[in-house]
Amino acid sequence: MEKFNIxxxxxxxxxxxxxxxxAMNADGTINRAALPAVFNPEDLNALEQALAIKDRxxxxxxxxxxxxPERAKEIVMEGVYRGADDGYLLSxxxxxxxxxxxxxxxxxxxxxxxGKFDIIIGGRQAIDGDTAQVGPQVAEKLGLNQITxxxxxxxxxxxxxxxxxxxxxxxxxxxxxxxxxxxxxxxxAPCRPRNAKxxxxxxxxxxxxxxxxDVNADPAKCGLSGSPTKVKKIENxxxxxxxxxxxxxxxxxxxxxxxxxxxNHIIG
Amino acid sequence: MNSVFVYCELEGNQVAxxxxxxxxxxxxxxxxxxxxLEAIAIGxxxxxxxxxxxxxxxxxxxxxxxxxLAPYTTAPHSAILVKLFQEExxxxxxxxxxxxxxxxxxxxxxxxxxxxxxxxxxxEIGEYEDKKTGKVYENLLYQIRPAFGGNIIATIVNPDHRxxxxxxxxxxxxxxxxxxxxxxxxxxxxxxxxxxxADLAVSVIERHMQKxxxxxxxxxxxxxxxxxxxxxxxxxxxxxxxxxxxxEVGASRAAVDAGMVDHDxxxxxxxxxxxxxxxxxxGISGQIQHIAGMRESSLIMSINQDPxxxxxxxxxxxxxxxxxxxxxxxxxxxxxxxx
Numbered sequence: 001m002e003k004f005n006i007x008x009x010x011x012x013x014x015x016x017x018x019x020x021x022x023a024m025n026a027d028g029t030i031n032r033a034a035l036p037a038v039f040n041p042e043d044l045n046a047l048e049q050a051l052a053i054k055d056r057x058x059x060x061x062x063x064x065x066x067x068x069p070e071r072a073k074e075i076v077m078e079g080v081y082r083g084a085d086d087g088y089l090l091s092x093x094x095x096x097x098x099x100x101x102x103x104x105x106x107x108x109x110x111x112x113x114x115g116k117f118d119i120i121i122g123g124r125q126a127i128d129g130d131t132a133q134v135g136p137q138v139a140e141k142l143g144l145n146q147i148t149x150x151x152x153x154x155x156x157x158x159x160x161x162x163x164x165x166x167x168x169x170x171x172x173x174x175x176x177x178x179x180x181x182x183x184x185x186x187x188x189a190p191c192r193p194r195n196a197k198x199x200x201x202x203x204x205x206x207x208x209x210x211x212x213x214d215v216n217a218d219p220a221k222c223g224l225s226g227s228p229t230k231v232k233k234i235e236n237x238x239x240x241x242x243x244x245x246x247x248x249x250x251x252x253x254x255x256x257x258x259x260x261x262x263x264n265h266i267i268g
Numbered sequence: 269m270n271s272v273f274v275y276c277e278l279e280g281n282q283v284a285x286x287x288x289x290x291x292x293x294x295x296x297x298x299x300x301x302x303x304x305l306e307a308i309a310i311g312x313x314x315x316x317x318x319x320x321x322x323x324x325x326x327x328x329x330x331x332x333x334x335x336x337l338a339p340y341t342t343a344p345h346s347a348i349l350v351k352l353f354q355e356e357x358x359x360x361x362x363x364x365x366x367x368x369x370x371x372x373x374x375x376x377x378x379x380x381x382x383x384x385x386x387x388x389x390x391x392e393i394g395e396y397e398d399k400k401t402g403k404v405y406e407n408l409l410y411q412i413r414p415a416f417g418g419n420i421i422a423t424i425v426n427p428d429h430r431x432x433x434x435x436x437x438x439x440x441x442x443x444x445x446x447x448x449x450x451x452x453x454x455x456x457x458x459x460x461x462x463x464x465x466a467d468l469a470v471s472v473i474e475r476h477m478q479k480x481x482x483x484x485x486x487x488x489x490x491x492x493x494x495x496x497x498x499x500x501x502x503x504x505x506x507x508x509x510x511x512x513x514x515x516e517v518g519a520s521r522a523a524v525d526a527g528m529v530d531h532d533x534x535x536x537x538x539x540x541x542x543x544x545x546x547x548x549x550x551g552i553s554g555q556i557q558h559i560a561g562m563r564e565s566s567l568i569m570s571i572n573q574d575p576x577x578x579x580x581x582x583x584x585x586x587x588x589x590x591x592x593x594x595x596x597x598x599x600x601x602x603x604x605x606x607x
Contacts, residue, residue, distance in 0.1 A: 133384060
């Protein structure tokens with residue numbers, strides 16, 4: 001039976017789905033303190049695909065890799081509690097302010113340091129940026145084939161992986177030689193919960209933290225200085241309030257409304 | 269001067285609408301910059317594909333026609349773009365923020381070390397001053413996109429790297445061929461000069477296309493439901509209303525997440541962008557992430573029991589009442605006038 005070494009890319013993100021009134025500062029910046037930090041949802045879908053491969057091929061390993069502040073160790077631990085074997089946090093002030101290109105460069109140096117892998121799996125995109133760029137850019141930096149929008153890993157053998165992926169208006173089955181990189185869509189199977197036994201036995205797992213020097217990264221290609229894109233400005237969304245016509249719910253109101261739409265040829 | 273390039277995505281032998289929208293925008297950007305607009309089509313049996321591309325005022329169309337190039341896989345398409353961009357040095361390169369564009373764009377930008385902005389909703393030309401160095405850059409591409417779950421709008425620039433790359437969402441830009449486009453040049457490239465055997469290692473084994481369950485992107489009236497619809501049965505009422513209006517039914521993320529309606533109908537930052545003649549928002553409070561996908565609608569009607577629902581601020585018609593009262597009355601009235 002084959003065994004595979006799997007790397008899972010995951011990110012800790014502010015939960016942009018829970019944005020309330022206090023989520024934005026008066027100056028238009030984001031009040032990160034007001035938003036809970038969560039495991040990026042599609043990265044959980046990715047983790048599940050990795051753990052399912054490990055189930056199918058006993059002796060396979062799952063290694064978590066994340067980049068972020070000290071606190072992002074939580075992501076590695078969360079992965080370990082759900083069945084990953086180990087993981088690394090990439091953390092250094094020099095990584096800060098990275099756009100997707102600088103992020104993928106940093107991740108690729110860490111993956112080179114990890115060294116042995118057959119497949120890399122990440123979520124399609126993170127909910128704070130919604131770019132879907134880091135997966136393909138990591139693949140390119142490592143010279144790997146990529147398959148994005150994956151819904152399910154169907155088959156794996158020593159040489160190839162076959163997956164189902166979502167495309168515009170349908171699905172397709174794609175086969176790629178290993179090693180390769182997959183990004184997993186939110187429509188894939190949800191991740192299994194934490195395992196109670198692992199929660200006890202892995203509690204003291206120390207997450208190794210790597211800085212720029214540990215992964216032999218070129219500081220000029222990291223963080224803000226390694227990012228070709230610059231933010232020119234950030235604006236709060238302000239909607240031009242309109243002069244609206246108001247109606248109630250009474251029969252006569254609704255009749256008048258429909259009449260007005262019909263007379264103005266908006267409907268009919 | 270360096271050109272503006274648009275990658276034309278193909279669906280069979282049809283150019284994707286988003287690519288034609290980009291050709292329309294690309295033409296106006298190129299004219300503003302005083303440069304050429306060039307298009308790229310990569311696929312198989314591309315005979316007469318130029319008829320769907322040149323009318324947008326394209327000066328040069330680059331064709332790559334080979335059996336191995338369809339259906340789309342990442343490596344051959346990115347190999348072509350990387351080499352072509354190294355040769356032609358475009359200042360701007362645009363593609364759709366679709367499954368294909370979002371697979372291809374980052375791959376190409378990484379290989380070229382250039383910046384890429386995803387899912388733009390607007391593109392403009394303007395200047396930029398680097399605050400640190402004081403250097404002023406003229407005629408940069410402003411890549412404008414909602415960020416942070418649609419809560420802010422960011423303007424991104426790529427001062428020093430070329431091409432300035434962006435993917436753009438479908439439906440946010442106009443699709444307008446020119447009335448009297450001059451006939452552009454067609455360049456048939458030799459595919460073997462760009463694609464190696466190693467680029468063909470990934471294969472598409474099987475493909476199932478489903479008939480689209482809706483035509484929200486082209487509907488002239490959209491009836492959209494939010495969490496306030498309460499249930500799948502609530503949405504049944506919207507389908508009835510939509511039927512009478514020859515409209516399509518959309519939904520907010522809250523309604524989709526609650527399982528009231530299928531997720532392919534979601535409108536908003538992470539769903540579809542629509543710009544119908546009339547948008548009827550039923551029981552939708554109006555989170556920014558939803559409004560990002562429908563604010564360009566010509567007329568907006570909001571039906572909500574909360575007179576201060578945020579969406580009412582951008583609505584032309586506000587009906588204050590419970591959806592389960594208002595919508596049946598609308599249905600009744602519509603049936604009457606159609607008699």
